[in-house]
Amino acid sequence: MTAVDHETLVAMLDRLKLTAIRDQLDTLLDEAARSDMTLRESLAFLVQREIARRDERRISMASKLAQFPFVRELAGFEFEAQPSLDPGQIRELATCRWIAHGDTTLLLGPPGTGKTHLAVALGREAIRQNHSVQFVTAATLVAMLAKGHDDGLLEKQLTQLSRPKLLIIDELGYLPFEANAAHLFFQLVSRRYEKGSILITSNRSVGEWGSVFGDPVVATAILDRLLHHSTVITIRGDSYRLREKRRSGLLQKAGPAFETDKANHS
Incomplete structure (x- = not known):
């Protein structure tokens, strides 16, 4: 697979609206590498962070509406x-x-x-x-x-x-x-x-x-x-x-x- 530079990867994450992964990309990738995660584990780790950010925003917005x-x-x-x-x-x-x-x-x-x-x-x-x-x-x-x-x-x-x-x-x-x-x-x-x-x-x-x-x-x-x-x-x-x-x-x-x-x- 062709190597992807940082800016291109950020742009793709932006397009998919994966803002939590985008905002912490280097930190998350470094943490996955240090933990010797498999590709599947790394993907799950990144997605969990994205879900956690969205849940935080949803709860915050719903609490204001409440x-x-x-x-x-x-x-x-x-x-x-x-x-x-x-x-x-x-x-x-x-x-x-x-x-x-x-x-x-x-x-x-x-x-x-x-x-x-x-x-x-x-x-x-x-x-x-x-x-x-x-x-x-x-x-x-x-x-x-x-x-x-x-x-x-x-x-x-x-x-x-x-x-x-x-x-x-x-x-x-x-x-x-x-x-x-x-x-x-x-x-x-x-x-x-x-x-x-x-x-x-x-x-x-x-x-x-x-x-x-x-x-x-x-x-x-x-x-x-x-x-x-x-x-x-x-x-x-x-x-x-x-x-x-x-x-x-x-x-x-x-x-x-x-x-x-x-x-x-x-």
Whole structure:
């Protein structure tokens, strides 16, 4: 075979859009030579680097589209600080089988116990497994639905919110729903039911959701759909933020931890 100079090889890689191999060509070839790789092993090595670069870019872009408030990973979660959590159950959620099936996950517990951390980390795991994700707070979601309703664009808004394979709704229950908001939320849940997964974090047990939505009948209809195929995880631990203040003596120990009337549904 005719010898190929560096510039020609770079041009061919450019044409094939193999930019990771192109950008590290000399380094990769030197590493393959030092490791005495066979031709087949060298090819696999180069292709693996290209795939890794593309995965990094895909995850980065999908994470921006998801609109996560910050970057969090499961590896950074302090399970020892929340003994009520079963790490095995969280690892099972990280396989994303529940997302493939269109199921629901509820993360319940007091503020500061790591619910949003887990939600973002599970969302990033979903992206790694090629699922589309959108993150939104409950307050922002309700505002979006209300605006869509007022502008006569509710159907368009519901369609957009139905597209992601996983919709993460954070901080449900921190603010009560305004009039008609529960009905709009019900329409979204119904649209995604058994089609797209929902992950909700809340500081309220499901038994309190009637007061959150301001309409017990609608709340029951919402929960009927959310709990049909679901995993409900309750964190009964202490707030990370308050724990540090207690260690410094600024706060006294709080009263009984958050409780819920449900633990698991399938």
